[in-house]
Amino acid sequence: MGYDANLPVDQAVPSPAPERLLMKGAEAIAEAAIRAGCKNFFGYPITPQNEIPEYMSARLPEVGGTFVQAESEVASINMLYGAGSAGVRCMTSSSSPGLSLMSEGFSYLIGSEVPTVVVNIMRGGPGLGNIAPSQGDYLQMTRGFGHGDQKAIVLAPASVQEAVDLMSLAFDLSEKYRNPVVVIGDGLIGQMMEPVTFAPTVQSTTEKPWATTGKPPTRKRNIINSLYLDAETLEKHVLHLFEKFGRMEAEEQRAELYLTDDQPEIVICAFGTTARIAKSAIKVLRAQGIRVGLFRLISAWPFPQQAFQTLVEPTSAFLSIEMSMGQLVQDIRTQVAGRKPVEFWGRTGGVVPTSEEMVAQVQKLHHKLVAQG
Amino acid sequence: MTDDVVMAGFGGQGLMAIGKILAKAAMQDGRHVTWLPSYGPEMRGGTANCVVVMDDEPVASPVVQHARAAIVMNKQSIDKFEPTLVPGGLLVVNSSLIDRHADRTDLRVVELPANTLAEAAGSEKSANMVMLGAYVGASGVVSGASVEHAIELNFGGKKAVAETALAAYRRGFELGRAAVA
Numbered sequence: 001m002g003y004d005a006n007l008p009v010d011q012a013v014p015s016p017a018p019e020r021l022l023m024k025g026a027e028a029i030a031e032a033a034i035r036a037g038c039k040n041f042f043g044y045p046i047t048p049q050n051e052i053p054e055y056m057s058a059r060l061p062e063v064g065g066t067f068v069q070a071e072s073e074v075a076s077i078n079m080l081y082g083a084g085s086a087g088v089r090c091m092t093s094s095s096s097p098g099l100s101l102m103s104e105g106f107s108y109l110i111g112s113e114v115p116t117v118v119v120n121i122m123r124g125g126p127g128l129g130n131i132a133p134s135q136g137d138y139l140q141m142t143r144g145f146g147h148g149d150q151k152a153i154v155l156a157p158a159s160v161q162e163a164v165d166l167m168s169l170a171f172d173l174s175e176k177y178r179n180p181v182v183v184i185g186d187g188l189i190g191q192m193m194e195p196v197t198f199a200p201t202v203q204s205t206t207e208k209p210w211a212t213t214g215k216p217p218t219r220k221r222n223i224i225n226s227l228y229l230d231a232e233t234l235e236k237h238v239l240h241l242f243e244k245f246g247r248m249e250a251e252e253q254r255a256e257l258y259l260t261d262d263q264p265e266i267v268i269c270a271f272g273t274t275a276r277i278a279k280s281a282i283k284v285l286r287a288q289g290i291r292v293g294l295f296r297l298i299s300a301w302p303f304p305q306q307a308f309q310t311l312v313e314p315t316s317a318f319l320s321i322e323m324s325m326g327q328l329v330q331d332i333r334t335q336v337a338g339r340k341p342v343e344f345w346g347r348t349g350g351v352v353p354t355s356e357e358m359v360a361q362v363q364k365l366h367h368k369l370v371a372q373g
Numbered sequence: 374m375t376d377d378v379v380m381a382g383f384g385g386q387g388l389m390a391i392g393k394i395l396a397k398a399a400m401q402d403g404r405h406v407t408w409l410p411s412y413g414p415e416m417r418g419g420t421a422n423c424v425v426v427m428d429d430e431p432v433a434s435p436v437v438q439h440a441r442a443a444i445v446m447n448k449q450s451i452d453k454f455e456p457t458l459v460p461g462g463l464l465v466v467n468s469s470l471i472d473r474h475a476d477r478t479d480l481r482v483v484e485l486p487a488n489t490l491a492e493a494a495g496s497e498k499s500a501n502m503v504m505l506g507a508y509v510g511a512s513g514v515v516s517g518a519s520v521e522h523a524i525e526l527n528f529g530g531k532k533a534v535a536e537t538a539l540a541a542y543r544r545g546f547e548l549g550r551a552a553v554a
Binding site: 020022159188191192193194195273276277279280283352354355356 | 393396397400405406407408409410431432433434435436438439
């Protein structure tokens with residue numbers, strides 16, 4: 001779907017407080033960013049996320065912000081570098097190939113400690129691939145998608161409301177840690193409509209004494225830079241960054257545990273849309289008497305290991321279900337460390353796995369577990 | 374309690390619009406709801422569809438393989454979605470553009486000439502509203518008042534268009550309700 005002529009009407013509709021709107025994921029992400037105080041958007045079009053820049057282009061001028069359609073993704077990420085350095089809440093959004101183009105600039109943002117938010121509505125790959133939903137960028141995103149020793153928080157909403165809530169969080173976390181934050185969704189999250197409620201608009205209260213806002217006589221120049229030619233100086237800087245990454249890892253783990261309290265035979269591990277479809281499968285499997293639960297990552301990085309580790313002992317086996325060829329499962333195997341069987345099943349190329357397929361995969365694994373005693 | 378419906382036809386027949394109207398009505402009824410369009414190259418000149426899921430609990434999967442109901446407005450859509458419905462499912466067929474009956478005998482079927490009925494109600498463009506009415510009348514999944522309110526909102530200030538749409542919707546509703554009575 002392209003332009004939604006109904007949307008401005010929806011927004012004008014008075015509804016019972018707090019206002020509950022039926023909105024498309026992509027547009028809700030954009031509105032959430034604006035309500036979180038985002039003033040600048042820089043982006044280059046790519047399906048399936050074009051509703052985000054489209055919405056921003058209309059709304060940002062209304063709130064005194066600026067929308068720029070850049071000449072490329074490389075330009076967008078470097079515009080973010082500039083706006084973020086000046087302390088402005090800013091963001092870009094793109095889809096998989098666009099993120100690859102942004103990877104150099106993303107590393108600069110981390111190296112220079114510039115807060116910003118990057119949204120990746122993932123599509124089928126590799127290469128130009130297609131515009132269908134995918135989760136094939138999991139490894140690329142969760143390892144910090146630029147070069148060098150670097151990491152960034154990655155948030156993975158599974159509903160339009162959660163996307164709204166996480167956008168606001170993303171801006172706060174990016175400023176808290178002076179590090180870019182990535183929000184990953186798939187084409188379904190972007191295209192789906194669901195009711196959403198927005199929290200009251202809050203302005204950022206984070207002090208930014210480091211921002212390049214013009215030098216008053218009272219302090220030294222602020223310099224935003226990621227170039228450290230002296231090896232020992234750079235090492236010291238990277239160690240400082242890793243002290244931050246360590247705090248992110250300790251404090252920013254987020255996960256949802258669904259039906260995992262009864263010593264489950266199988267726990268499905270998933271995120272985003274895949275996790276929602278898994279919930280439908282779990283309802284069917286539970287009715288068949290199979291004890292299945294779900295471990296859903298909300299923070300794809302840091303991996304929510306505190307919550308996950310509580311499941312390793314009581315669970316018989318883990319099944320990672322993905323819209324990719326076995327990426328999340330690598331983290332699950334690392335976490336389980338050989339203590340329990342870990343299996344993978346997924347669809348790729350933009351094919352969305354069905355709940356029936358998931359039911360069949362869990363049944364197969366269940367038979368195997370029963371046969372092994 | 375979960376209700377879901379797939380709505381399919383040519384791009385331009387207004388399937389996406391009635392999906393949104395239904396979703397808004399269900400939301401007004403206090404239910405959880407998702408609206409998911411088909412998107413991508415398949416929409417160019419071909420069949421467009423959307424799926425609406427309504428649930429008393431948060432909606433698990435917005436993707437539905439075997440829907441409980443289908444609104445089909447052209448031949449390709451009945452061919453594609455009739456086989457996928459659950460046994461006992463509801464199939465609402467636009468007989469103005471579909472020259473065959475349902476093959477399956479385990480479905481509840483409502484056939485109605487939506488284009489002709491819409492024209493009689495004021496505009497052939499409201500054929501989608503006739504179909505929506507028939508679905509709501511036959512299924513009872515949402516309150517009539519919520520749907521009518523959602524239709525009025527959909528057309529904003531265009532009162533005359535909204536009136537025509539409401540007339541078409543009500544005609545479909547009567548026939549849908551009568552068909553399953």
